[in-house]
Amino acid sequence: MNAASEKISAAMTGPEKLAALIDRIVSFTEEEKLQFVGSFKEAKFKKRQCIVQPGECAQHRNFVVQGAFRAYALDDEGQDHTISFAVEEWWITDYNSYIYQQPATMSVVALENSVVLQLDFTSEQALKSSNHKFETLFRILAERGLAAHQRRIISNLTQTAEQRYTYFLTHYPKVAQRLPQYVLASYLGMTTEFLSRIRNKRRKTKQ
Amino acid sequence: MNAASEKISAAMTGPEKLAALIDRIVSFTEEEKLQFVGSFKEAKFKKRQCIVQPGECAQHRNFVVQGAFRAYALDDEGQDHTISFAVEEWWITDYNSYIYQQPATMSVVALENSVVLQLDFTSEQALKSSNHKFETLFRILAERGLAAHQRRIISNLTQTAEQRYTYFLTHYPKVAQRLPQYVLASYLGMTTEFLSRIRNKRRKTKQ
């Protein structure tokens, strides 16, 4: 079976998921996939465990095999803001810290007991210089991330809290159910109280 | 003289600026720099001229040689929001449109009479596949853009309007003077009236 056409399913192992994912972005040989996936190490984290801490350098790019994580930062008043999150087959780290190898400004924690595949910075450099195709893969990942971040900035600037929630709900219905409300609220740039009110209001008008 | 150590100055030509810029990111031979820069075409735009329009595909990645541009989107009420801007030696386009080659959602317009070097999508693909180093260069540009966008999202989520303005002012004092106030205000996520009040208040408390 050709992994390029393979749908990623919960039944697959972590390495299988990762191999299938990269094969959909750039076409690889079996050996290349093995080399790529072999550069990652599996790690398990319990709920509330931290994989990146402010002040310390983000060592890894993390591919989520099972579970969920969120990255958050604190403001001057100690308020918590969700910068990004990740569920199965998504990536997460403090990119600013990872790519510049500087101390992180945010925390990344497990929201559930989770399994990830971790690629450390040095191994990533080795992969990229060993094969043009790996360089291409990371370039595409970065570009897509850039485009997604730009869409989020547009959404934050142009939409109201309720519009952002509605958008999220239609595009990520499963994730919206799975994330704790305070995580979703702070990701969308509002308080948990306000999101509660929005949901309440929508429940009433819907039926 | 080695371009890697060369400071970019207003006296340089567009191609010289571009060559110096890429050489600071990845080390290139003279031929490589010529090949890279040769793939760009110079174009001039008058103030208020549009280089990307909503509905049409962003054809180019634009390197600003002289002048200034801004990218903006309109919300449901027709309000104008500055998504990004660029002055000399910065890049600008609708990335989402450019990388996926889909219709743009935003407009990019010249804020002054300007000169740019334009790389069209097909030429960019050719460059990337012809040489691993070019692929690396674009990967690094995308990564840095991603990190910058993430910092902006954090700033929008965690800071007040005044804090964002203060931050901008200390980090980009010249740009802050050069951009029209309504552009800066909508970039920072506030109205031009409110930025006017912030500036006014700061003038009073400073002296």
Place this chain on the structure above:
DNA sequence: CGCATTTCTTGATGTGGTTCAACTTTGTGC
């Protein structure tokens, strides 16, 4: 199971920032 902790809800009140409108200043094309 049962107790503690975390998460969510709801109301009352507060505020950072917007809106609208009228005016002043600055820039620009002919």
Place this chain on the structure above:
DNA sequence: GCACAAAGTTGAACCACATCAAGAAATGCG
């Protein structure tokens, strides 16, 4: 250099969303 357009200012009213507080529900864990 004048006329008109574009950009910036100021005040008053308003609103989307935050804050605070207190209780209810859900979750986790010994």
